[in-house]
Amino acid sequence: MIGEAGKIFIALFVIMDPFGSIPIFLLVTEGKRSGEVSRAASYAVGVAALVLFFFLLLGEPLFRLLRIEFTSLRIGGGLVLGLLGMELVLGRSLLRGPSRGSSALALIGTPMLTGPGVIVSTMIFVKTYGYLPTLLASFPLLVSSWVVLRLSSFFHRVLGKEGIEILSRVMGLLLVTIAVDLVMGGIREALESA
Numbered sequence: 001m002i003g004e005a006g007k008i009f010i011a012l013f014v015i016m017d018p019f020g021s022i023p024i025f026l027l028v029t030e031g032k033r034s035g036e037v038s039r040a041a042s043y044a045v046g047v048a049a050l051v052l053f054f055f056l057l058l059g060e061p062l063f064r065l066l067r068i069e070f071t072s073l074r075i076g077g078g079l080v081l082g083l084l085g086m087e088l089v090l091g092r093s094l095l096r097g098p099s100r101g102s103s104a105l106a107l108i109g110t111p112m113l114t115g116p117g118v119i120v121s122t123m124i125f126v127k128t129y130g131y132l133p134t135l136l137a138s139f140p141l142l143v144s145s146w147v148v149l150r151l152s153s154f155f156h157r158v159l160g161k162e163g164i165e166i167l168s169r170v171m172g173l174l175l176v177t178i179a180v181d182l183v184m185g186g187i188r189e190a191l192e193s194a
Helices: 002-016 018-028 034-065 071-088 102-113 116-129 131-150 152-193
Strands: none
Touching: 002 116, 002 131, 002 152, 018 102, 018 131, 018 152, 034 071, 034 116, 034 131, 071 116, 071 152, 102 152, 116 131, 116 152, 131 152
16 A cells, blocks of 8 residues: 555656746745745645545546546546646746736646646546555645745755756656556556447
């Protein structure tokens, strides 16, 4: 179970890519004191946690109610992840010109941290590995995302803008490989059940 939770954590961390949120978070928290930056990181990660736990706990029953097959979720989710990964690899921005208020922090929480990729992947992991390993992976995922946002000034100083962009592109490439694996697995399942 710990090994499965570790796999889920790594995959979701790559998909969530908190490093990609650093430039926007720095813009939103510019000129704020340390305590305010901590509260801003908590707010953004809190929004991400609400969305993540909603789909972790209720995503599968919701899809059952809508009569959406797991195979369709794997293929569709893989395609969404692939597109998100390509955006990261190509260096496109998900948000342009954010405001500086709590609405901007909510946008960092979702869709930047907990966007379609994390939502779909969480539901796939629940179906594949079960609730407990996915839940166990979620807590360190959210804590590590909070740490990245809280230390965003440090990471920006150490890595610089170019370093953060390179890191995001590497995460995007990993995301594309996860997406290909999901799509291939979904197609294989569809062919076997046909």
